[in-house]
Amino acid sequence: MKKNNIPYILLFIMLVWHTVLYAQDIERFPRPEFETDYVYPEEQLPLQRPQVWEYIDVAVLIAALSLTTWLALKRRSRQGLIWMSVFSLAYFGFFREGCICAVGSVQNVSLALFNSSYTIPLTALLFFLIPLVFALLYGRVFCAGVCPLGAVQELTGFKPVKLPKAVEAVMAAIPFIYLGLAVLLAAMESQFIICKYDPFVGFFRLDAPHTMIIFGVLLIIAGIFINRPYCRYLCPYGVLLNIFSRFAGKHLTITPAECTNCRLCEEDACPYDAILPSNTDQPKEDTVKARRRFYTYLLLIPLFAAAGGIILYNTAPVLAGLHRDVKLAKEIRAENNTGVEAVSLAATAFKESGETEEELFVSELTVIRRFRKASPWVGIFLGISLGAGLLGMTTRKRRSEYKPHQGKCYSCGRCFKYCPVEVKKQVK
Amino acid sequence: MKENKNKYESRRDFVKKAGKMIIVAPVAALPVILFKKTSAQGYVWQIDPYKCTTCGNCKSACVLTPSASKCVHAYALCGYCDLCGGYLKEGAKTISTGAEVQMCPTGAIARNFVEEPFFEYKIDEDLCDGCAKCVKGCKDFGNGSLYMQIKQDLCVNCNECSIARNCPSKAVSRVPADFQYVVKTRPV
Numbered sequence: 001m002k003k004n005n006i007p008y009i010l011l012f013i014m015l016v017w018h019t020v021l022y023a024q025d026i027e028r029f030p031r032p033e034f035e036t037d038y039v040y041p042e043e044q045l046p047l048q049r050p051q052v053w054e055y056i057d058v059a060v061l062i063a064a065l066s067l068t069t070w071l072a073l074k075r076r077s078r079q080g081l082i083w084m085s086v087f088s089l090a091y092f093g094f095f096r097e098g099c100i101c102a103v104g105s106v107q108n109v110s111l112a113l114f115n116s117s118y119t120i121p122l123t124a125l126l127f128f129l130i131p132l133v134f135a136l137l138y139g140r141v142f143c144a145g146v147c148p149l150g151a152v153q154e155l156t157g158f159k160p161v162k163l164p165k166a167v168e169a170v171m172a173a174i175p176f177i178y179l180g181l182a183v184l185l186a187a188m189e190s191q192f193i194i195c196k197y198d199p200f201v202g203f204f205r206l207d208a209p210h211t212m213i214i215f216g217v218l219l220i221i222a223g224i225f226i227n228r229p230y231c232r233y234l235c236p237y238g239v240l241l242n243i244f245s246r247f248a249g250k251h252l253t254i255t256p257a258e259c260t261n262c263r264l265c266e267e268d269a270c271p272y273d274a275i276l277p278s279n280t281d282q283p284k285e286d287t288v289k290a291r292r293r294f295y296t297y298l299l300l301i302p303l304f305a306a307a308g309g310i311i312l313y314n315t316a317p318v319l320a321g322l323h324r325d326v327k328l329a330k331e332i333r334a335e336n337n338t339g340v341e342a343v344s345l346a347a348t349a350f351k352e353s354g355e356t357e358e359e360l361f362v363s364e365l366t367v368i369r370r371f372r373k374a375s376p377w378v379g380i381f382l383g384i385s386l387g388a389g390l391l392g393m394t395t396r397k398r399r400s401e402y403k404p405h406q407g408k409c410y411s412c413g414r415c416f417k418y419c420p421v422e423v424k425k426q427v428k
Numbered sequence: 429m430k431e432n433k434n435k436y437e438s439r440r441d442f443v444k445k446a447g448k449m450i451i452v453a454p455v456a457a458l459p460v461i462l463f464k465k466t467s468a469q470g471y472v473w474q475i476d477p478y479k480c481t482t483c484g485n486c487k488s489a490c491v492l493t494p495s496a497s498k499c500v501h502a503y504a505l506c507g508y509c510d511l512c513g514g515y516l517k518e519g520a521k522t523i524s525t526g527a528e529v530q531m532c533p534t535g536a537i538a539r540n541f542v543e544e545p546f547f548e549y550k551i552d553e554d555l556c557d558g559c560a561k562c563v564k565g566c567k568d569f570g571n572g573s574l575y576m577q578i579k580q581d582l583c584v585n586c587n588e589c590s591i592a593r594n595c596p597s598k599a600v601s602r603v604p605a606d607f608q609y610v611v612k613t614r615p616v
Contacts, residue, residue: 029507040503045609046581104587121470192588247448349481349597
């Protein structure tokens with residue numbers, strides 16, 4: 001026998017062996033030979049609704065954004081924006097059942113950027129980009145009347161109460177952390193936490209686990225007084241819109257013409273505390289002192305970034321614990337150490353799968369190593385955000401009129417009716 | 429003083445314009461970076477029946493109630509047995525259509541006589557709640573012709589499938605929208 005035949009013989013034996021095993025596994029009982037004219041029924045495997053719908057969604061998104069922009073910036077109609085919210089709630093919320101939304105698409109983008117195996121659907125990418133482009137051109141019009149999550153809260157915010165400035169400032173940091181974690185966990189293929197902790201999607205589907213319903217109802221009740229609690233203190237996509245909107249080319253204005261500095265919008269026109277008052281009447285600060293403070297805080301930014309990086313580097317193993325492989329490996333290791341059998345579904349499935357423990361521990365290590373590499377960047381992002389936020393407080397821009405804060409303003413149009421210039425125009 | 433103020437204004441302007449550039453750059457770059465990783469075709473979530481360990485998580489994990497994941501029957505694989513591991517409870521005293529001997533808690537499997545000694549088992553999709561008990565029975569004692577699939581007309585195609593997150597055997601994954609089912613067929 002020739003030596004180079006051996007691999008082929010081995011392969012043949014393996015194939016036969018495999019076929020025997022396979023057949024044993026599946027066909028314990030032979031296929032019956034029917035004597036009557038029995039026909040096999042067809043399996044019912046209905047397909048998803050046609051793909052066209054996804055493109056209709058994108059078209060509706062663009063149309064809704066354009067219309068909202070026109071209503072907020074040109075037509076200046078709060079009533080129109082309310083109707084827009086109702087439409088978006090009906091279409092993107094109850095009709096499309098909340099998936100896919102721009103807020104969640106952050107995770108798809110992150111997953112696609114950092115993983116070669118995932119291909120992002122075009123619609124997800126467009127849902128991520130289009131609202132950002134609109135924010136860069138016209139401010140947060142997406143929040144005003146297109147986002148179904150925002151619409152729920154906008155329509156239920158009846159009795160706005162203002163929070164103390166300090167509370168507001170601290171709470172406003174949460175979305176940054178949420179965004180950082182969401183991007184990290186999506187990139188590491190662990191979880192889509194934005195989708196997992198979406199408070200309102202259960203209402204859209206009229207079906208949800210009880211935790212989601214409790215969370216959603218609590219948010220809505222809180223939202224009656226503290227308007228848009230999700231948007232202000234949680235929404236991770238809002239962080240991006242906030243940053244983009246600051247550089248918006250055009251933005252909604254409180255007054256349709258020139259501001260008369262009447263101060264009527266100062267008190268309770270804006271439930272989101274997004275009106276920047278005119279400050280020409282305030283005394284000018286000592287320039288040298290102000291400048292010194294500015295530079296101190298500027299130098300603090302790299303310090304914060306480094307601190308954030310170090311903190312997140314050290315919490316990486318904890319964060320990696322959210323990954324299923326790491327969780328399972330921990331369980332198996334505990335089983336080996338204590339001798340108590342791991343009985344979770346994942347452990348049972350793992351034992352059935354025939355994967356070896358070495359393979360599992362290797363994949364656990366890979367996951368932790370990936371987390372170590374990636375999470376410092378989240379820390380750096382958080383540090384820079386904190387530093388930039390503090391730096392922003394040290395400067396003062398001189399304004400001779402009342403203006404919306406472009407980052408915080410949702411372009412909801414609540415302030416229109418407070419402006420006497422607007423009212424005069426309406427009467428005419 | 430006036431000149432000073434002008435300078436101040438223009439510096440503001442400069443910061444704003446520079447910021448805009450810095451912000452626009454990644455957004456403009458994103459479609460370019462992701463160009464090769466974008467597909468117009470889209471994905472759906474599906475169960476690989478060969479990986480499924482019939483744990484029964486599908487029933488409770490899905491965001492829908494009842495679950496979009498249901499049992500389907502590969503008739504070509506079925507032995508049409510009288511004593512069916514998927515239809516009858518383990519240790520059932522009689523072979524009958526009585527509720528007390530049926531494996532399925534919702535009575536979603538119909539047992540029809542075909543010819544001696546063969547019986548056909550049909551799943552009523554409206555009754556099936558995806559508990560996978562029959563699938564387990566069929567896998568353990570029969571040919572494995574009953575298996576779990578996510579019914580795509582029911583599935584709302586969540587961004588991250590809740591069943592996938594809770595599946596212990598990683599059997600649920602994104603599949604291209606051109607092949608929405610992982611069908612079990614006869615081994616050749």
